Amino acid sequence: RRAMVGWWVLLLAATASKPPHRFLTLAPILQRKIYHALALALFLPAAVLTPALLSLAFSAALLLLLALPASSASNFPTFTAGAGSPDFSFNHPFKTSSDSPIQGWSTRGSAVATTRRSSGADVLQLTPAFASRAGFAYATRRVEGNYFEGYVDFEINKGKRSPVHADGLAFWFLDGEGMAAMESGGMFGLKAPFRGLAIVVDTYSNSRKKRHPYVYAWVNDGTQEFNDAADGDGVEIAPGCHIDPDVETRMYVKLENGYLQVAFSLGHGHYRWFTCFQGPVRLPFNSGGYFALSADTGHFFSEHLIFQVQMKATPQASTEKESEVQVDGYEEPAPAPPPPPRAKKSREEMAREMAENDRFFHPPQKTAAELDAAKERLYMKGFEKHRRSVEDDIDQGEDEIPPSEFDLKIRDLSKALEDRVIAGANHPGTQKKANDAVQSASQALTASYSHKTSIVNAQRGLAAAREAAGEIEKWSGALRSEMVHLENRLVVLKQIAEDLRAAHESLVDDVSSVTSDVKRHAENHLSHRTAEFVFVLLSQVLVALLILYLRRMQKSNKYGRIV
Numbered sequence: 001r002r003a004m005v006g007w008w009v010l011l012l013a014a015t016a017s018k019p020p021h022r023f024l025t026l027a028p029i030l031q032r033k034i035y036h037a038l039a040l041a042l043f044l045p046a047a048v049l050t051p052a053l054l055s056l057a058f059s060a061a062l063l064l065l066l067a068l069p070a071s072s073a074s075n076f077p078t079f080t081a082g083a084g085s086p087d088f089s090f091n092h093p094f095k096t097s098s099d100s101p102i103q104g105w106s107t108r109g110s111a112v113a114t115t116r117r118s119s120g121a122d123v124l125q126l127t128p129a130f131a132s133r134a135g136f137a138y139a140t141r142r143v144e145g146n147y148f149e150g151y152v153d154f155e156i157n158k159g160k161r162s163p164v165h166a167d168g169l170a171f172w173f174l175d176g177e178g179m180a181a182m183e184s185g186g187m188f189g190l191k192a193p194f195r196g197l198a199i200v201v202d203t204y205s206n207s208r209k210k211r212h213p214y215v216y217a218w219v220n221d222g223t224q225e226f227n228d229a230a231d232g233d234g235v236e237i238a239p240g241c242h243i244d245p246d247v248e249t250r251m252y253v254k255l256e257n258g259y260l261q262v263a264f265s266l267g268h269g270h271y272r273w274f275t276c277f278q279g280p281v282r283l284p285f286n287s288g289g290y291f292a293l294s295a296d297t298g299h300f301f302s303e304h305l306i307f308q309v310q311m312k313a314t315p316q317a318s319t320e321k322e323s324e325v326q327v328d329g330y331e332e333p334a335p336a337p338p339p340p341p342r343a344k345k346s347r348e349e350m351a352r353e354m355a356e357n358d359r360f361f362h363p364p365q366k367t368a369a370e371l372d373a374a375k376e377r378l379y380m381k382g383f384e385k386h387r388r389s390v391e392d393d394i395d396q397g398e399d400e401i402p403p404s405e406f407d408l409k410i411r412d413l414s415k416a417l418e419d420r421v422i423a424g425a426n427h428p429g430t431q432k433k434a435n436d437a438v439q440s441a442s443q444a445l446t447a448s449y450s451h452k453t454s455i456v457n458a459q460r461g462l463a464a465a466r467e468a469a470g471e472i473e474k475w476s477g478a479l480r481s482e483m484v485h486l487e488n489r490l491v492v493l494k495q496i497a498e499d500l501r502a503a504h505e506s507l508v509d510d511v512s513s514v515t516s517d518v519k520r521h522a523e524n525h526l527s528h529r530t531a532e533f534v535f536v537l538l539s540q541v542l543v544a545l546l547i548l549y550l551r552r553m554q555k556s557n558k559y560g561r562i563v
Contacts (some may be wrong), residue, residue, distance in 0.1 A: 004045060011041060012063060079252070084150045084310035087141040088291055091308035092121040102439060104140055109184030111135030111294075116305070124306040126169060126189060126295035129159040133135055133301070134184040136294030138140065142176050142316040143288040149254040150311035152293070155201055156245045158302045163472075165203035165213065165226075165245050166300035171253060172292035173197040175285045182292075187226045189294030195222040195284050199253060199262060200232065203245060203302060207231045215276050216240035221284035241276040248307070258282065 015038060083089060087104050094113055095103040101113035102124065110133040116123045127133040158165045170188040176195035185191030188200055198218045206229045216236035224235060232240065243249060243264055252263040252273070261278040283289075291311060295304035469549040 007045065011038070033364055033413040059560050078308075079149050079151070079254075079312060082310065085315065086310045087315040088139050088148075088311040089150070089309055090124075090315055091310070092123075094268070098273070098417045100140075102137070104373050105137050106140055107135065107137045108182070109133075109135035109189065111137045111184075111189075111287060124293070126293065126304040126306065127297050127301070129157070129161065129297075129301055129303040131297055131299060131301045134186065134294070134296035136182070136184055136189045136292055137306075138172075138174075138182070138290050138292035142290055143173075144316045145288050145316040146258075146283055146286060147256050148173070148311055148313035149256070149293075150309070150313075151250050151252045152249065152309050153250050153307040154201075154304055155248045155305045155307070156201070156302050157305070158245070158300075162300045162302065162342070163468075164300050165302045166202050167296050167298050168203040168213065169293065169295035169304045170201065171199040171251065172294065173255070173283075174292055175289050176287075184294070184296075186296060186298075189296040190292070193222050194220055195239065196220070197255070197260070197281065197283060199251070201243070203253075204298070204300065205231060207233070209233075209238075211242045213243050215243060215262070215264070217262065217277065217281070219281050219283060230316040238277040241274075243276075245302075250439075254381065255281070280396040363529055 018413075021448055039504045090102050090105060094101065097103045100106055107113070107124075110128065111124065111126045112135075114123060114125050115121070124137060126135045126137070147554050152171060154169065156165060156169065168188050170190070172190065172194070174182075174194055183191045188198075188202075196219075198220070200218060201213055205214070210231055212231075214231060216232040217238065217240075218232065218235045219237060220235075227234075235259070241264070244266055246266060250265045252265070254261045258280055260277070260281045261271050262276045264276055265273045291309075291313075293306055295307070349461070375393070
C-alpha cells in the first residue's frame with residue numbers, strides 16, 4: 001500500500017509539472033491517448049494488487065483533474081478583452097481619416113478595408129481568395145520602447161477553389177528605419193529582409209515535416225535570408241504550435257523585459273486559452289518600433305481577414321511636441337553669406353545666347369517632302385521592330401509547338417512582301433501598294449502569334465490539370481487506406497470493450513467481497529487503533545508547541561541562535 005501511494009504521488013507530480021496538453025505539436029487524438037494511458041497507470045495497479053485502494057485511486061484522479069487546469073491557468077493571458085491604445089487599435093466600425101480607411105493605419109498591396117457579407121461588420125482583408133496576392137498594413141505611430149501587450153482577431157478561409165490553405169499571415173514589430181518605403185512581397189506579404197520581430201502563422205507546409213497551420217516567432221537583424229521551404233527551421237526562437245484554420249481566432253502577444261509570450265483562443269467567446277510558446281527574445285533595436293500585419297498567397301490561396309487589433313503600448317511623442325522641446329535653449333544660427341555677384345555679359349554674348357535660344361525654341365520648319373520621308377522612315381522602323389519581336393516570340397514557341405502549314409505560308413508571304421517593299425521603296429508608283437502589303441503581313445503575323453500563345457497557354461493549363469488530378473488521386477488513395485485502418489481499429493476496440501465489460505463484472509464482485517472483509521477487519525482493529533491514534537495526535541501537538549516556544553525564544557534572543 002505504501003508503494004502504491006508513492007507511485008500515485010510520483011505520477012501526479014510528473015503530470016502536473018508537464019501535462020500532456022502542452023505538447024501542442026501532437027495530434028489531439030494522441031493527446032487523448034496519453035490521458036488514457038495515464039488513467040490506466042493510476043487505476044490498473046490498484047485494481048490488480050490492492051482492490052481496497054480503488055477509492056483512493058478515484059480521489060487521486062479527481063486531484064489530477066483539478067491540478068491540470070490550475071497549472072495551465074498560471075500561464076493564461078492577462079489582457080484578453082477590452083480596448084487597447086487608440087493609436088494602435090481598431091475594431092468594427094472602423095474609424096476613417098482623410099488619408100486612410102482605418103485611422104492610424106496605412107495599407108499597401110492587396111490590403112483593403114471592406115465589409116464582410118455574412119455579418120456586415122468592417123474587416124481588414126489582407127488578401128482575397130486569389131492566387132499570387134500580397135498585402136500588408138502598418139500603424140503610422142511608433143511605439144515608445146519595446147513593451148506591448150494585446151491581441152489580434154483573425155480568420156483564414158481557403159474557400160472552395162483552393163484545395164489547401166496558403167501561404168499565411170504574420171504580425172510584425174519592425175524597426176522604424178525605412179518603414180514608409182516598405183513594399184509588399186513574398187515573405188508572408190512583406191518584402192525581405194526585415195529588422196524586428198515576426199510572429200508567423202504559416203498555413204502551407206513546404207517541408208512536410210510539421211502540421212500546418214504552424215505558428216512560430218522569428219527575430220531578424222536584417223542579415224538573415226528568408227527560406228520559404230524551411231517552415232521556420234533554424235530561425236524560430238522556440239518550438240511553435242498548430243492551430244485550426246477556418247475559424248475565428250484570437251492571438252495574444254506580450255513582450256515585456258525581453259520576454260515574449262504568445263497564446264491562442266479558437267472559436268467565439270474566447271474563454272479557453274492555450275500557450276503556444278514563450279521565451280526570451282533579443283530585438284535588434286531598443287528605441288521602439290511599428291506594428292504591422294501582412295499576408296500573401298501563392299499557387300494555392302486563402303482569404304486572410306483581420307477583425308480587430310487591440311494593443312496596449314505607449315506611443316512615441318509626435319513631431320510637434322519634439323520640436324517644442326527642441327525650441328527651449330535653441331540658438332539662432334548665423335545667417336548664410338550672400339551669393340557672389342554675377343559677372344555682366346557683353347552685347348555680343350547676349351545676342352549670341354538669344355540666337356541659340358531662338359533656334360532651340362523655334363526650330364526651322366521642314367518641307368512637306370521632308371516630313372513625308374521622315375514619316376516613312378519611322379513607319380518602316382516600327383514595322384521592322386514589330387516583325388523582329390513577332391519572329392522572336394514564334395522562335396521561342398517552336399520548341400513546344402511545331403510550325404503549321406498556316407505559319408509557313410505566313411512566313412513566306414512576309415518574306416516576299418518584305419523583299420517587295422525593299423525593292424520598290426524608292427519607286428513612287430509602288431510605294432502605296434508596298435505599305436498596304438506590309439500592314440497585311442503585320443496583321444497576319446499578329447494573328448499567328450496570338451494563335452500560338454493561346455495553344456501554349458492551353459497546353460500549360462492541361463498539364464496543371466493533369467498534375468492536380470494526380471494529386472487528388474493520391475490523396476483519395478491515402479484516405480481509403482486510412483478508412484480501412486480505422487475500421488480495423490474499430491473492430492479491435494469493440495472486442496476490447498467486451499473484454500473490459502466482462503472484467504468489470506468480475507471486478508465488481510471482487511471489490512464487494514474485499515470491501516466486506518476490510519470493514520470486518522476495521523471493526524476488529526478499531527479499538528486497538530484508538531489509543532495509538534490518540535498517542536500520535538498528542539505527540540504531534542506537543543512537538544508543535546515545542547517548536548512555537550523555541551521560535552519565540554529565538555526571536556527574543558534569550559538563548560541566542562538555535563541551530
